[in-house]
Amino acid sequence: PMSNRRRHVGSRDNPNPSRCLGVFGLSIYTTEQQLHHIFSKYGPVERVQVVIDAKTGRSRGFSFVYFESTEDAKAAKEQCTGMEIDGRRIRVDYSITQRAHTPTPGIYMGKPTYSPNSSDFGGYRGGGGSGGGGYRRSPSPYYRSRRRYDRSRSRSYSPRYEARGIG
DNA sequence: GTTGAGCGTT
Numbered sequence: 001p002m003s004n005r006r007r008h009v010g011s012r013d014n015p016n017p018s019r020c021l022g023v024f025g026l027s028i029y030t031t032e033q034q035l036h037h038i039f040s041k042y043g044p045v046e047r048v049q050v051v052i053d054a055k056t057g058r059s060r061g062f063s064f065v066y067f068e069s070t071e072d073a074k075a076a077k078e079q080c081t082g083m084e085i086d087g088r089r090i091r092v093d094y095s096i097t098q099r100a101h102t103p104t105p106g107i108y109m110g111k112p113t114y115s116p117n118s119s120d121f122g123g124y125r126g127g128g129g130s131g132g133g134g135y136r137r138s139p140s141p142y143y144r145s146r147r148r149y150d151r152s153r154s155r156s157y158s159p160r161y162e163a164r165g166i167g
Numbered sequence: 168g169t170t171g172a173g174c175g176t177t
Contacts, residue, residue, distance in 0.1 A: 015174090027168090049175075051176075062174070062175085093174085095174065
C-alpha cells in the first residue's frame with residue numbers, strides 16, 4: 001500500500017521541521033529586535049527577518065526566525081505559538097520556504113501577446129505605451145522607506161507595555 | 168498606530 005511515504009512533503013499545513021520558523025499574525029509595529037529577544041530564549045538565533053512591504057516600507061505582519069539548531073526551533077515553535085506580542089496573538093510554524101524569493105522586476109517580461117484578428121488584447125499591453133519590446137528600466141519597485149532608526153522602538157521587547165511607569 | 172489572514176526585499 002501507500003504507507004507513510006509522503007512524510008517529506010512540507011505543505012503549508014504540514015511544514016517539515018526546519019531551523020527557519022515563520023511567525024505570523026504579528027503587529028506591524030513588532031520589530032526584529034523584539035522577536036530576536038523573545039526567540040533567542042530558546043536557543044541561538046542566527047537571524048530574524050520581518051517581511052517588509054515594498055510599497056509602504058512597513059511590516060507585513062509576519063517574519064522569519066532562523067535558529068542555529070532545529071531543536072531550538074522546535075522548542076520555540078511549541079512555546080511561542082499563541083504568544084501575545086504587542087497585543088497580537090502570533091502563530092509559529094516551520095517555514096515552508098527557506099529563503100526570500102528571488103527579486104522580481106514586477107513587470108511581465110514575456111512577449112506581448114494579443115489576438116491578431118481582434119482589438120481585444122490577450123494580455124500584456126506594452127508597459128505604459130513606450131517601447132513595447134520589454135521593459136527599459138525598472139522603476140525601483142522595491143522602494144524602501146526613508147525612515148531611519150527609530151530608537152524609541154528598539155529599546156525593549158514591548159516598549160508600550162514595559163515603559164509604563166519607567167519614566 | 169485599523170482588523171483579518173498572511174510563507175519572504177535587500
